[in-house]
Amino acid sequence: MISIYDTLIIATYLVFLASMGWIFRRFNKGSQDYFAGGFRMAWWMLGASSFISNFSCWLFTGAANIAYTYGILIFGFFAIDILGFIVSYFWFAPRFRQLRLVTAMDAVRLRFGRVNEQFFTWLSFVSSLAIAAVWMVSLSVILSSAFKFPPTQVIAVTGVVVVFIALLGGNWAVVASDFIQLLVLLSVTIVASILTVVKVGGPAAFIAQIPAGHWQFFHPAGSIPYDWLYLVTGLISASYMKNNVTYAAKYIAAKDGRDARRSSLIPLIGYVVMPFVWFIPPLAAFTLVPDLSEHSRMRIPGEAAYIAVVLKVLPSGLIGLMIAGMFSATIASMDVALNKNAGFFVKNFYQPILRPRATDRELVFAGEIATVVFGVLITGFALAMVAGSTVSLFDAFLYMNAYLGVPLSIPMFLGMIVRRVPRWAGWATTLFGILTTAFCYLFVPTTAGHALLAPVLGDTIYTYLITNKFVITHLVGVPLTMLFFFATRLWYRPHADAVYVQQTAEFFRKMNTPVDFEKEVGGDNTPAQARILGLIACIYGGFITGMLLIPNPWLGRAGIGACALFLWGVGAALLLYSRRAGRRNAAAQNPAASVPC
16 A cells, blocks of 8 residues: 555645646747647657657556556557657658648648538547546546545546646646656656566566466467457558647647657657566566455456556555656646647637637637636546446557547548548548448447348358457458548549649648748747756656655665656756757857857
8 A cells, every 4th residue: 555655745746747837838928839839849858748648547557457468469569659650750750840730630621621620620529538538547447446546536636637737838838747757657667667577586587477378479360359460450550540640749849840750769769668668567467466356456457467566566655656657647648638629629610710810819718718628528528437437448448549540540641642532531531430430340240240241251250350349440440441532532523623732732842841940930949948847857856866765675765766866867968958059059149159269
């Protein structure tokens, strides 16, 4: 159980996170700053936000359960992310920035027109709110089961903190808090994994205690829901899920295409390295928590594998920091969703439809109201899911992806490559994808579905269809949806819609034209970003240093010291970088002053 020290650390951390909105409020000069960081964000800050917002507490519950149940199979899911960010680095990341957007839906309007803009705006609300609710439920489930925190209170507190961050500081506070949260999360999870290996008896003992079957990466088709077909076909999703127009929000705040490209390196390297750290605790549960089903109060015991182990190995104080890290992962995912949705609502609905002549101040105010409303909706949806859901957290995420993620992503990905399609190709392809998923998931398993398909496909293939739904998403749903998009070319009539043809040409012209930051934006404030984040990292490093006073064995204090040293090191590096970058900027603005007499 957690100590009074852990409770105080959690409370202090939540206050610290909430203060980020107040700290970064001065960076907001208007709606472009509030929703897009003024196109001045440092690549390392943007990349950190992209990395941590790509996962949540689901990593320590749903994904930990896959590692505990199937072993190294879990690395296949992260290989998909790695491939997606490789594609981003070499092609899409700079082009997303070069579209010169305020929100991702601006690109939808430029590519397919206003009807598609409204369609994708409102459908994205549903998709992102549902996924954010799954993330929040993941946090509430693990904290309520492992630490006896009431799930409704966890959800309510998380919702308040997230709204406070996004409300006051906008995109600046969201991305800056994500950066600090990533530092905390990396430090504490690395220490937890090292202490786990030590507790088991060393690297050799850790490897020896993993069950033999857990070393199997590819499983025979139909043997488990995530067989070799799922992994191989899932690699296709790496391109379109991480590189469609709706994902452009990860890059639009960068200074230029070069910085956008560099920002993709952080999640790319992170997903290459960190899974080997994150999944040590659940794989050590066989030795450290052999009675996991009795130890856990979760409906699916494997979802408690991570936290059950770290409770065994972490000292007092670091347990609280680990809980703070879990809050970090979930809050980082949610605050990005809140700020993105507020931007969609204001810039892609409120301003063009309701208030075309709204002042910039009014747009910021509308964004603040939208942030609160979306925060309440996410919290309410999460409370409803806690009360009624019987699906595993891992599968809940896959269901959301199948019903909304895939149908939304495919036309927004292909639309950046294929020019000669009609205006309605975007929304029509998405509807077709949703109906295809509904057919596979809802109709195929029924008696009518069996009567229709079993005689044609045979019982073996039909059984596979109904027991391996997520494979069918990649094997059937994705190819058919892509085929539908390409089929719309048959109705492309450029002579009948010259405005659309010109609009499409402008989209591709912008996408392939490099951004000149000094001419188009200017006012580089990278030194200020580095200085503030460096100071915050050092302050929090000092706070963790104070945790050395907590009564702990020497190994536990060494772990706390390592976390503090990590924060101190990053903070000092940022402060040094801030001074050097400031001198470079001053020299660039006043070359004569830098020349000695």
